[in-house]
Amino acid sequence: MNHLAQLFGVSAAKTHEQPADSWVVEERSVDEARPLRVVVIGSGISGIIASIRFRQRIPNLDLCVYEKNADIGGTWLENRYPGCACDIPAHTYQATFEPNKEWSTFYATAPEIHKYWGRVRDKYGCARYIKFKQQVVEAVWKEDDSKWVLQIKDLESGSVYPDQCDVLISATGFLNEWKWPNIPGLHEFQGKLMHSARWDESFDYSDKRVAVVGNGSSGIQIVPGMLPKVTHMDHYVRSRTWIAPSFARSELERRGVKSDNFSFTPEELKTFNTDHNAYQQFRKEIELQLQSVHGATLLGTPEQLGAKEAFAENMRQRLSRKPELYEKLLPAFPPVCRRLTPGPGYLEALADDKVDIIASDIVRVDAEGIFTADGKHHPTDVLVCATGFDTTFTPRFPIIGCNGLSLAERWKKTPESYLSIAVDGFPNYFICFGPNSALGEGNLLLLLERVIDYFTSCVQKMQRDNIRCMSVRKDAVQRFTRHCDQYFSRTVYSEKCRSWYKGGEEGGRVIGVWPGSSLHSLQVLSHPRWEDFTYEYVNDNANGWMGDGWTENEKNHAINVSYLDDDQVDFPLAVFEQLKN
Incomplete structure (x- = not known):
């Protein structure tokens, strides 16, 4: 028994060596952006906005947009019936960063809307990232690799080939699976x-x-x-x-x-x-x-x-x-x-x-x-x-998440989500306009842009914190579902009317619309609640984000001190204004 053991009355049999501390210093700069492959399904408005914002904000990005049609536009390419037009003012149905001053009518027609988004695609160089007539027919999450393994069908040749990505984004829209009415004969x-x-x-x-x-x-x-x-x-x-x-x-x-x-x-x-x-x-x-x-x-x-x-x-x-x-x-x-x-x-x-x-x-x-x-x-x-679409939110192809669970099975009873954009058990998978995402009033295009902002924030966090996969917590999904049900009980949506908001049923659960105003949705999605997600880290090292003590500029001998420039200094001018008053 050593001296300290004798002093404190601890027997020698109970002392032992401490295990060696595991190595947590990752060989990476603290601000290194690890390469990520992002696949977007669909080149409608959501896909176009995503292909712009991801390239704008995510460095070291490998981006691919798969589109089953021969052109962009989604709804505005596929729907060309007589009178097809935007049913809200066209001047609110446009990208905030690309206002159109030449709408010929207040409710723009489908061809004019499609032409506008074609101009946006061309101006921002989106076409080079879009693969047309290529349809995603399966997506399976591989937990060992933290990758989505995809099967892609070439609609011209009929051949099917594999692909994979770190992050998968569904941008196929609300109503994308049209169907004939069930009428005999x-x-x-x-x-x-x-x-x-x-x-x-x-x-x-x-x-x-x-x-x-x-x-x-x-x-x-x-x-x-x-x-x-x-x-x-x-x-x-x-x-x-x-x-x-x-x-x-x-x-x-x-x-x-x-x-x-x-x-x-x-x-x-x-x-x-x-x-x-x-x-x-x-x-x-x-x-x-x-x-x-x-x-x-x-x-x-x-x-x-x-x-x-x-x-x-x-x-x-x-x-x-x-x-x-x-x-x-x-x-x-x-x-x-x-x-x-x-x-x-x-x-x-x-x-x-x-x-x-x-x-x-x-x-x-x-x-x-x-x-x-x-x-x-x-x-x-x-x-x-003019009888509409499948309004159940059931995916049109198999999407298989953790433990072999399909999204169709997960949503068989109730199409639940977290803020309409994510589902528990499906890591690194984000949805543009999932359950409870439509607006009964307000500006849908602003919400669409905010949703894409949210997705880019998530991918930025994955790069910044060296995260290999993030998944929304099941209890967060359950809370949002409960919140929706309580909220809608005091709204007009709960009244007896047949609507796609309720899956086409008069008394169905409200699964289509957001639980609040348009402005409310923008505020909710403006700052991700990171505590509502779980994370797995590269090399299972939660400390890996700190890196090896270097920044990228230092390693590249490109140090700059622009943080001293006046336009980058956060001058507390508001404090001076308060003092004046």
Whole structure:
């Protein structure tokens, strides 16, 4: 027994050697950006923004965007039905860093929107990172390597080849899996059968009898879009819906913009291009109105009750040519329970003598037309299904996370997420517009940009802290799910109405929209809560981020002291201002 052991009464049998301290100094600079491969699925608006921001903010980046189509654009490439247009003002449906002063109409058409995003792609050199006609058909997380192993199908050759990445981002959008309605005999129809998401632009429907099934956002645009050329139209309306007044109507009227087609004159476009302040003021007026309607989503508020009255009066005026339609179309549920659309020309089209509104359920389709529950047969030449998409959020291809769990199985009962962007058990996987990500009001493009900002912040943290994988905590997902359910219980979304927000069910769980206002979503996503994630580190060394005592500039003999420049010094000017007061 040594002297100290004797002093403190500890027997020699209980003393032992301390294990050697593990080596935690990593051979890397503290600010070294380790190489990361990021794969983005989809080159719609989310994919374009991601391909710009990741290259802007992430050094040592290997970026690839897989796109199943032959061009960018997503929704605005695939949807080309008559009347297809943005259903919010185009001046709010653009990148904040690339304002467009040449929108020809207030509600820009699909071709014009697609052209705008094509210009953005070209200006920022996105095309070189996009692989067209390449479809991701499988994604499997490999825990040993902390990699996503992908299977990619070349849609031209039919061959399938592997790829892998550190970070996988789904940018396929909300509604990307269109489907035919479940109507008996639908494909026995011998006329022209079309879906709003797969429109045959070569088909001439002039002087045809047309049936339009569905009065969601697509049907509301298709009806006035097709009407001028057809001889007759049957519009099948399964449920009533609210048609919103046009946004910023007072601002448009002040500028003399015609309310029939919401087109801008060449003089107005010239003003926007030559007077930046006038353009900015116009944008801000629209944005202010767009961001000021959240109260209408909360049951019992003055804004919600007032919206119902205002919407009803708007519909009454627009149906004045056939006032009997007002009672037939006015919903019992409050506005915003279903997705809002202003539907320019829609109500006016319903009052046209060429249009018959059919509320009786469709029983079946035969070679020549449609049978309804009231026993009638409605002959038609063209059958248009504006019946929407798969709204379950089920992935269109297998995504396999930790322990072999598929995302389809994880979401089979309830499509849960963390802030709509991540799922527990799926590390390094981020989702643009997952469950509970849509906005019932406000500016969706601002939210999209903020989501991409969030993703780049996560990847920056992975590089900065030498993290090989990060995964959202299960309890954080559960908290967000519980929060959503409680929040929506006091909103108009909980009312009895059939909506894709609720998976197409009248009384379904609200899985489509964000639990709060548009501005609320921007604030929530502005600063990631790192404590809601778990982390695994390179070499399992949580101290590896500190590196070997060097910075990159020192190793490269490129030391600079620009931190002393006035534009980099954080002068406490606000403190001086306080002292003056």
